[in-house]
Amino acid sequence: MSKQDNLEIKxxxxxxxxxxxxxxxxxxxGTGSTAHYAILRIGERVREEGLSVVGVPTSYQSAMRARAAGIRVVDLADVDAIDLTIDGADQVDAAFNLIKGGGAAHTREKCVAAASKRIITVVDPSKLSEQLNVPVPVEVVPYAATLIARQVEALGGVPVLREGVKKDGPVITDNGNFVFDCDFGTIADPAGVEAQLNALPGVLTCGIFTEFAEKICVLVGESSGCRTLTR
Ligand SMILES: O=C(CO)[C@H](O)[C@H](O)COP(=O)(O)O
Structure with a gap:
């Protein structure tokens, strides 16, 4: 599939x-190329229908895109709850466990997901997999990075420090931290690996999301339209 066709599906x-x-x-x-299209369309609806909404961004990227689209933006601290979150994913398994963090925004995305009543996960079909098997982004405090890399290896993972694009050295997240992409192969126990990673001192958040399946609905873009997956 061409890049253009993939963007159209998103x-x-x-x-x-x-x-x-x-x-x-x-x-x-949400953050990323698929959530971006939702932000653009919500902005259009604000302008065309007079829709009154407030947005809680998950990154500097989504905050900037929302403001540019004409959506009023507030902090997570300003709201009691979030009615609906629209966000992408790097992989979705059959039980609606997710891997997120391709854009290094998974810590804020997990906070927003936790505060949300409903979540729509927007993906293209390449993101669907029976089991999770892509590398897991893990946001770490720079001070503990070397120690954490060794501990990830002890858990059976292969950590690769994420490097910047048009920036020498490591990616620095919106929270000022590093990211390791940790390859565990096929993950038989996503909740177990999520808990083990999150328990390492110096880990802020790992990109495995297992606790939101009950409030997630997955929308899969396809060339023939959109398919809805529910559990
Ligand atoms: O988790 C994310 C950012 O941290 C994104 O939602 C994920 O990487 C999917 O991005 P895209 O829609 O561009 O494929």
Whole structure:
């Protein structure tokens, strides 16, 4: 599939998710190329329909894109709860466990997910997998990076420090930390690996999301339209 076709499929999913937004809602705004299309469409609806919503961004990227789209943005601290979050994923398994963090935004994405009543995960079909098997992003405090790399290896993972693009050296997250992409092969016990990684001193958040399956609905963009997956 061409890059253009893939973007069109992501657009289909993002636009379908934006149709679920209702007047008065507090909306969690995800990070990445698929969530971007939802942000653009919500902005259009604000302008065209007079939709009144506030957005809680999950990154500097989503905050900047939301403001540019004309969506009012507030901090997580300003809201009691989030009605609906629209966010992408790097992989979704059959039980709706997710791997997130391809954009290094998974710590804020997990906070926003935890505060959300409903989550729409917007993906293209390449993100669906029976079991999770792509590298797990792990955000770490720089001070503990070397220690954590050794501990990830002891857990059976292969950690690779994420390098910047158009920036020499490690990626620095929106929270000022490093990211290791940790390859565990096929993950038989996502909740177990998530708990082990999150328990390492100096780990801020790992990109395995296992606790939100009950409130997740997955929208899969396809060339023929959008497919909804529910558990
Ligand atoms: O977790 C994320 C950012 O941290 C993104 O949601 C994930 O990487 C998917 O991105 P895209 O929609 O561009 O494929």
């Amino acid at each position: 657009r289909v999913a993002g636009v379908a998710a934006a149709a679920e937004v209702q007047d008065g809602m507090v909306i969690g705004l």
